[in-house]
Amino acid sequence: MCYHFKQTKTIKDLEKKFKATIDSSETLKPSADINGFKYPKTPIITNLDSSKIQLFNWGLVPDWANEDWKRNYTLNARVETLSEKPAFKNYTENRCIILVDGFYEWQHKGKEKIKFDIGFDNQLFAFAGLYSNNTYTIVTTEAKGIMREIHNTKLRMPFSLKTDDDFKNWLNMEEVNPQYDFTTNQLGFSQPTLF
DNA sequence: CCAGACGTTGTT
DNA sequence: GTCTGG
DNA sequence: CCAGACGTTGTT
DNA sequence: GTCTGG
Numbered sequence: 001m002c003y004h005f006k007q008t009k010t011i012k013d014l015e016k017k018f019k020a021t022i023d024s025s026e027t028l029k030p031s032a033d034i035n036g037f038k039y040p041k042t043p044i045i046t047n048l049d050s051s052k053i054q055l056f057n058w059g060l061v062p063d064w065a066n067e068d069w070k071r072n073y074t075l076n077a078r079v080e081t082l083s084e085k086p087a088f089k090n091y092t093e094n095r096c097i098i099l100v101d102g103f104y105e106w107q108h109k110g111k112e113k114i115k116f117d118i119g120f121d122n123q124l125f126a127f128a129g130l131y132s133n134n135t136y137t138i139v140t141t142e143a144k145g146i147m148r149e150i151h152n153t154k155l156r157m158p159f160s161l162k163t164d165d166d167f168k169n170w171l172n173m174e175e176v177n178p179q180y181d182f183t184t185n186q187l188g189f190s191q192p193t194l195f
Numbered sequence: 196c197c198a199g200a201c202g203t204t205g206t207t
Numbered sequence: 208g209t210c211t212g213g
Numbered sequence: 214c215c216a217g218a219c220g221t222t223g224t225t
Numbered sequence: 226g227t228c229t230g231g
Contacts (some may be wrong), residue, residue, distance in 0.1 A: 064208045075204030
């Protein structure tokens with residue numbers, strides 16, 4: 001799963017990395033602590049117009065949902081069942097990528113929980129996502145590589161995209177595999193990295 | 196048949 | 208809106 | 214979809 | 226076996 005990530009880069013950095021422009025009327029708030037449970041607006045790119053960076057709210061709300069829709073439960077979407085779930089099946093072609101430079105997971109060690117900052121050397125990358133109206137969900141997949149050590153209870157990780165081809169393939173419904181050669185940074189302890 | 200769900204798996 | 212548990 | 218009913222209508 | 230309430 002993925003409920004906490006960071007997007008600390010500037011508009012200029014985003015535009016350069018993703019070869020897209022952001023509408024100046026939008027207010028981008030770089031943050032090292034983006035919490036899904038607050039349904040924040042964060043930068044994404046949709047397959048409708050990949051030349052534009054837009055700000056959508058995290059937590060997908062289906063068209064038919066009423067006002068008490070629990071967005072907590074649509075922060076993530078399992079890639080294995082996207083086309084089966086009522087909340088997601090209509091949106092499997094509403095592809096988007098979520099622009100980030102890292103995310104957080106807590107490794108369980110006995111009773112302790114150790115926080116990790118995970119990414120690709122703090123460089124911008126993206127999560128695979130789906131959107132409905134102005135909301136999105138982050139697609140998750142089975143944990144691989146180092147994520148199996150860190151997210152050692154649920155064994156899930158965000159479906160991460162790193163290269164221009166990855167971005168394009170996800171948006172165009174082409175085959176794409178998640179990247180998982182993450183760099184990690186243990187927070188709150190002396191040693192900066194593990195493994 | 197229809198009311199109720201529809202989703203994921205948290206650190207605080 | 209569609210699916211499903213009861 | 215499946216567990217559970219599936220019957221009648223007495224007074225003792 | 227078939228119907229139906231939940």
